[in-house]
Amino acid sequence: MTRTLFTNVRIFDGHGTAPFPGEVLVEGNRITSLAKGAEHLDATGAEIVDGGGNVLMPGMALCHCHLTFPVAVDRKPKGGETFLQRRMPVEKQTLIAAHNAKVVMDYGFTSAYSAGGATYSLEANLRDEINEGWIPGPRLIAAGTESVNDANDPGVRQSDSVAAVRAYIEKTAQAGADSVKFILSGPGFQVHEDNLPMYADEQLAEAQKVALEKNVWLTGHARPTVAIKQALKYGFRVLYHADQLDEEALDMMEARNSEIFVGPTLAWSIEKFEHPRWSKEDRDFAESQLENYKNNIDRMRARGVRVMPDGDYGFAIIPHGENARDLEGFVKYMGRDAADVLMSVTKWGGELMGMGSELGLVKEGHLADLLLINGDPTQNISLLRDAANFLMVMKDGQYHKKPEDLAHAARRAAE
Numbered sequence: 533m534t535r536t537l538f539t540n541v542r543i544f545d546g547h548g549t550a551p552f553p554g555e556v557l558v559e560g561n562r563i564t565s566l567a568k569g570a571e572h573l574d575a576t577g578a579e580i581v582d583g584g585g586n587v588l589m590p591g592m593a594l595c596h597c598h599l600t601f602p603v604a605v606d607r608k609p610k611g612g613e614t615f616l617q618r619r620m621p622v623e624k625q626t627l628i629a630a631h632n633a634k635v636v637m638d639y640g641f642t643s644a645y646s647a648g649g650a651t652y653s654l655e656a657n658l659r660d661e662i663n664e665g666w667i668p669g670p671r672l673i674a675a676g677t678e679s680v681n682d683a684n685d686p687g688v689r690q691s692d693s694v695a696a697v698r699a700y701i702e703k704t705a706q707a708g709a710d711s712v713k714f715i716l717s718g719p720g721f722q723v724h725e726d727n728l729p730m731y732a733d734e735q736l737a738e739a740q741k742v743a744l745e746k747n748v749w750l751t752g753h754a755r756p757t758v759a760i761k762q763a764l765k766y767g768f769r770v771l772y773h774a775d776q777l778d779e780e781a782l783d784m785m786e787a788r789n790s791e792i793f794v795g796p797t798l799a800w801s802i803e804k805f806e807h808p809r810w811s812k813e814d815r816d817f818a819e820s821q822l823e824n825y826k827n828n829i830d831r832m833r834a835r836g837v838r839v840m841p842d843g844d845y846g847f848a849i850i851p852h853g854e855n856a857r858d859l860e861g862f863v864k865y866m867g868r869d870a871a872d873v874l875m876s877v878t879k880w881g882g883e884l885m886g887m888g889s890e891l892g893l894v895k896e897g898h899l900a901d902l903l904l905i906n907g908d909p910t911q912n913i914s915l916l917r918d919a920a921n922f923l924m925v926m927k928d929g930q931y932h933k934k935p936e937d938l939a940h941a942a943r944r945a946a947e
């Protein structure tokens with residue numbers, strides 16, 4: 533069993549408190565020992581990594597990831613491809629998703645909760661390849677096709693029968709997916725056209741029943757109050773956007789706050805607010821949306837709801853790899869403390885993956901998903917936007933990125 537000892541690090545342990553000096557021992561795929569302050573751990577037989585006083589923290593989780601969305605920081609095909617992924621051959625979508633799985637790892641996201649795939653089985657197969665160690669990628673909660681998908685692998689529509697809802701979930705579970713993504717509101721995705729419920733209560737009651745039988749989680753895209761309340765009533769575990777909240781919706785959230793996660797998804801609003809390419813009208817609208825999200829996040833957090841950054845990366849203007857823009861946005865525009873945002877993507881990230889007892893913290897017994905950051909992200913969260921600031925990325929005790937430079941520096945210092 534490999535033993536690795538991280539010395540001379542400041543540890544952000546995932547709880548949201550300030551980093552403290554210490555040492556961490558990894559044996560196999562687990563963290564087995566933690567020392568605080570001047571205390572030292574037994575280094576016998578261990579490879580020693582001198583962290584150079586940098587911050588060691590848990591791997592982060594994406595809460596709203598579409599690995600089949602085509603654009604990444606290092607893959608920007610000419611002519612766009614943006615949402616045309618829905619019309620691409622499955623072979624191409626699969627290659628793209630495998631590439632994106634590596635990209636998010638380069639940026640420290642060692643876990644990802646899918647917000648919908650392109651087909652029923654693509655992500656389940658990708659997850660298995662990753663888990664068997666053949667290709668790099670995060671721990672993945674795989675989704676099937678999205679309920680409203682006009683591509684080659686359609687889901688289920690409002691006009692379909694209750695039996696069709698059952699068949700959709702059964703087919704998704706059969707394909708090996710972990711979760712089923714419903715587009716609960718629409719008919720379009722733009723805010724102004726996304727305000728009608730897409731499913732009847734009988735359909736969603738059936739969805740809840742079948743999801744329990746088949747042991748899959750329900751994930752819902754829900755902007756208007758009526759769709760948010762349906763998601764909360766029918767056992768959905770993860771809700772996206774949640775734009776329009778009233779007191780009753782907040783009461784319903786609070787009643788299920790130990791079960792649910794909410795991802796408001798700021799990326800498009802941040803991009804339109806910040807980038808000069810957009811019109812004043814776009815910018816003003818984005819600003820009003822950010823204000824609405826801030827207000828909603830404050831109210832949800834006051835009710836004990838786990839609200840997480842991230843969402844819908846994979847377009848030319850918000851490519852995979854830039855996901856930390858959402859974390860930065862939570863600090864800049866949502867008024868959250870950086871350490872609190874980091875807590876949400878680590879501690880809550882482990883809980884989101886259904887692995888809270890062994891994932892998301894730097895803690896004895898936890899799985900060794902660890903990052904070494906060049907600097908202190910609790911002081912400057914924007915550090916996480918640059919892959920070069922990830923000095924080391926480890927998942928399940930295996931290096932995705934080895935801390936080579938530090939090892940050299942440590943060896944040179946010893947000579």
Ligand SMILES: [Zn+2]
Pocket residue numbers: 596598647843844
């Ligand atoms: Zn999405």
